[in-house]
Amino acid sequence: MSGLIPFNRKRNDLMNIGFDDFSNMLDDFFTGSWPIQRSLAGDTFKIDIQDNDTEYTIEAELPGVKKEDVEITLNDGRLNISVKKEEVSENKSKKYIHRERKYAQMSRSILLADADDEGIKAKLEEGVLTIQVPKKQHEDTSKRIMIE
Numbered sequence: 001m002s003g004l005i006p007f008n009r010k011r012n013d014l015m016n017i018g019f020d021d022f023s024n025m026l027d028d029f030f031t032g033s034w035p036i037q038r039s040l041a042g043d044t045f046k047i048d049i050q051d052n053d054t055e056y057t058i059e060a061e062l063p064g065v066k067k068e069d070v071e072i073t074l075n076d077g078r079l080n081i082s083v084k085k086e087e088v089s090e091n092k093s094k095k096y097i098h099r100e101r102k103y104a105q106m107s108r109s110i111l112l113a114d115a116d117d118e119g120i121k122a123k124l125e126e127g128v129l130t131i132q133v134p135k136k137q138h139e140d141t142s143k144r145i146m147i148e
Contacts, residue, residue, distance in 0.1 A: 045106055047110070054134060055132050062124065066124075067124045074133070081108050081109075083107070084104075085104045116133070
């Protein structure tokens with residue numbers, strides 16, 4: 001009995017949220033409570049946003065994604081980053097034993113209220129998408145009112 005592996009291999013502490021690996025996902029599905037309490041933190045790409053004086057710099061981790069699979073839009077100060085990836089592994093022989101298809105779609109939306117839609121630059125290099133969004137130059141429209 002000491003050589004047996006426990007059925008559910010994940011730690012049941014408060015810091016462990018979601019599915020850690022495939023075997024735990026199956027274990028949770030068949031033995032867990034209904035509805036399944038799944039964290040979506042691992043289902044999307046991670047982003048970092050830097051607020052500089054004149055621009056925002058956004059870095060998104062997109063390993064294995066080609067630039068043709070990424071769409072970036074800016075609409076009313078809302079920057080949307082969308083990734084659609086489809087992989088088909090197919091054997092031309094009709095006697096195939098294994099055939100796979102994979103389709104993934106993820107998107108993130110960031111509100112940049114003072115973003116300028118002119119001069120935005122984006123670059124995908126080594127799995128990191130870097131977007132530089134210039135800020136609009138705001139003029140000080142405040143007026144000092146004299147007290148009588």
